[in-house]
Amino acid sequence: MKVFTETLYDAFGQTFRIDKVYFENKTEHQHLMIFHNAALGRVMVLDGVVQTTEKDEFVYHEMMAHVPLLAHGKAKQVLIVGGGDGGMLREVLKHRSVEQVTMVEIDSAVIEMAKEYLPNHSQGAFDDARANIVIADGMDFVRDTVQRFDVIISDSTDPIGPGEILFTDDFYAQCKHILNPGGIVVTQNGVAFFQLDEVRTTASRLSHHFSDATFYSAAVPTYYGGIMTFAWGSNDAAIRHVDVQTLQHRFKSSGINTRYYTPEIHQASFALPRYIVDALDETKA
């Protein structure tokens, strides 16, 4: 029997039975594997770390797309950095108000393999007329682009690997530079319980550029270790405190169906457990 064991931590790691391997190879940028597991459907792994599964991807993609977009309320230009599987693109394109989504992925092999072996993630999103797919280093793109965005979503790998540049002070500075007034940047920031140092680092760097730098959370089952955090940066604290009635109204009029996101979850997700609050306080001290 073939199994995959995640290589993220030395002392423990989640293990999946591999029912069938669809793709397993080193690309130009990283090691990519896509396999089938009976409980989780198709699973995509980069450099030994689970990135997404068909079964639970909705939690991650809905929370990372709908929270900033509905908090913003009238986002027209959206930038996704990473997100090669197409799931984020799919969720963002559900917002009719969005005029264009630019998706910048460093590894074209991830897009090609995801189109072929994870078609349920993108569900045709790559062919949407509003989607602009760019194969480039995300850092180069945010430094060089003349476009401006209302929402930036950094759907990256972990801070060790091709995504590491997306956790730097420089990246957050460039994001601030290319955001329209009232804009929001959100980034995936790992499972806080086992990666608290990363929460501290991001909090410290993000706060250099955004007056409202914080985190919200969701539990994604195959990101082992409890809640994962999404970093949130904006220069208008009111955006984070949009009342639930307004969110309900925006959500209803968007016509979007979700399986995890609700306006109530949206609001509540900014409430953080004490151990994260303490870690954030340490970075401010």
Place this chain on the structure above:
Amino acid sequence: MSERFIHYGASAAEQQHYRELVKQHGSPLLIVYKEKLLQQLQLLQQQLPGVSHYYAIKAFPYQDVIRILADAGANFDVASAGEIDMLQKLNISGRRTIHTHPIKKDNEIRAALRGGSTTFVIDNIEELHKLLPYRQRIGLLLRVSFRSDSAKVDLSRKFGCAPDQALDIVRQASAMGTHIRGLSFHVGSQSLTANTHVDAIHRCAELISEIEELTGRPMNVLDIGGGFPVDYACTGIDYDAYFKPIRDALESALPDHIDSIAEPGRFLVAPAVTGIASVAGKARRGDYQWYYLDDGVYGSYSGQLFDHASYPLQILNDNPQREPCILAGPTCDSIDVIAENILLPELKEGDLVIGHMMGAYTYATATRFNSLSGAQIIIV
């Protein structure tokens, strides 16, 4: 350097085997015998039951060798980003590795983590500081130094903390929020007795219990390194007698909860690889007949310089009329001499010279000097 063993003559089947390989693939060659490689792994598994073996890729960093050992269940000792890259290209999980280089640059640490290699070796506090940013992901082994009087290659001079420094390093690591999960040692390579291994195992067992008492947490691994000898001199090594004291020490001294692991490199690959070189030219100079081969110390015989090895040679011709000869390599450098003052029968251009036990630190340290492409590796 030890005495050179030379075997004269070969059976008809042997002769045909070597000539057929050269006819098919050209010369020079390094022939990897898959069955022998697997036999060596099995021998080690029999001699050291319960020990997990991590093949030291550096000994013969070749993808088919890694694949064969991986399929047979071996794990891997890696020491660089390049070695991890080889494993990734073969779809071998980093979970099957330990990173054993005691001194690492940050980008080496990050490359290891990307490759899924999460167990690192340190031997000093500066190195611990470099690993602190990754403390939530990694496991640490502390390398302790024990000198071997008989080892051909002393690995305890360059790396390893003194046993009496170990507790202090563990104490400081604990204070920084990291846990050292085990100890490792390397007694050096090609030691012909197991005394140093045995002493090191006993001393590590004592250290482990002192450390566990100090930190209040169990350790879980002892890495006994490699250094198991192979028979370059062709005198015959009684492996049962060699390994028994190590086996006994692990059995008697180590608590049940400590897993033992080893990092064999030479032991697995040395006997599994045979070099074939051909006579490219000859000259009589002074008292010696010189033969110039198409492989030499800048190529597969590099281990004669870097590894202090003296590979057993075989001449297919058993003509008893022999004269003092010098076997030289193909490069223009005068140091490129494989063997001096050895007795050989007369050889003709194209005659084959066989080098045995040529798996460890041969191809691994071969150069491209003179833009020679080096021996082709063939798996049989």
